Amino acid sequence: xxxxxxxxxxxxxxxFRKARGTGLFLLSPLDWALIEAWKNGGIxxxxxxxxxxxxxxxWRSRPTRARTHMVNSIAYCAQAIxxxxxxxxxxxxxxxxxxxxxxxxxxxxxxxxRNAATLRRAGEGTIAAGLxxxxxxxxxxxxxxxxxxxxxxxxxxxxxLRASASDEALFEARRALDLELxxxxxxxxxxxxxxxxxxxxxxxxxxxxxxPRLSLFYL
Numbered sequence: 001x002x003x004x005x006x007x008x009x010x011x012x013x014x015x016f017r018k019a020r021g022t023g024l025f026l027l028s029p030l031d032w033a034l035i036e037a038w039k040n041g042g043i044x045x046x047x048x049x050x051x052x053x054x055x056x057x058x059w060r061s062r063p064t065r066a067r068t069h070m071v072n073s074i075a076y077c078a079q080a081i082x083x084x085x086x087x088x089x090x091x092x093x094x095x096x097x098x099x100x101x102x103x104x105x106x107x108x109x110x111x112x113x114r115n116a117a118t119l120r121r122a123g124e125g126t127i128a129a130g131l132x133x134x135x136x137x138x139x140x141x142x143x144x145x146x147x148x149x150x151x152x153x154x155x156x157x158x159x160x161l162r163a164s165a166s167d168e169a170l171f172e173a174r175r176a177l178d179l180e181l182x183x184x185x186x187x188x189x190x191x192x193x194x195x196x197x198x199x200x201x202x203x204x205x206x207x208x209x210x211x212p213r214l215s216l217f218y219l
Contacts, residue, residue, distance in 0.1 A: 006102055006143075006216055008039050015049050016074050019056045030180040031074045033200035039217070041195060043085045051081030075184035078192065103219055105140045111219045112136055115212045119157075122211055127157045131214070147216050154214040161205040173204040 012035050017025050027035075038048055055077035071077075103111075112131050119128035130153045139146040162170075177200045185193065206213065 006219075008045055009035055009217055011045055012048050012052075012074070016052055016077075019052050020071060022070070028073060028180060029203060030177065030196075030200065033177075033203055034075055034078065034196055036199045036203075037192070037195040038081070040199070043081065044088055047085040047088050048081050051084040052077045054084065055080040073180075073184065075181065075187065078184060079187040082189070082192070103216075105136060107219060108140065108146075108216070109136045111216075115214055118210075118212050122209065124157060124160075124211065127153055127214075130156075143216065150214045150216065157211065157214070158202050158205060161209055161211075162201075165205060169205075169208065170201070173201050176204070177201070 009032075013027055016027070035048075052074070056071065058080070059071060059076075112134060116128040116131040119125070119131070131150075134146065134149060136146070139149070174197070177197060181193075181196070188196070212218070
């Protein structure tokens, strides 16, 4: 499979909807945090898509009376995805073909400018200045490096939010995660749960502060 790295989120979202077979379905904050955890953990897109298919195949193989609830979260597929990722990791490495970016230089420049303006309005002048200092024209030929720089700025921003967040805000975010994750804990390892908690909390902090995601995945 030739995959476009920056289509990771949209490919998974669309594949899950089709596998679920019920038309329009909105992924939850837990789902988005889990997808981001997979992306950051280096789980190949193909492993995620195969895992989704395997999980639904297993679910549909059950007697009708045993399928009392629809699959309402991509977290249901976590165990199957982990198995697919492990199987791919054990195989010989495959050569990945280079694919063009799904956005133009102008779109990237507008994305950086828009986020910098939002950050300045929110009082995040240092992070905004870091965005404005990036030479999108020079980095357009090396989007991996641009993404790494954006990730570094985002991590710096999130670290500041964590440091200034109240204990109550952190507690509420973790409680919200526990409520959503409760039915699926048995399908994840301790490492997966720890990574998911971090992504979920980061998203909550950014949303509460009204701050944008800086990664090109959100362009």
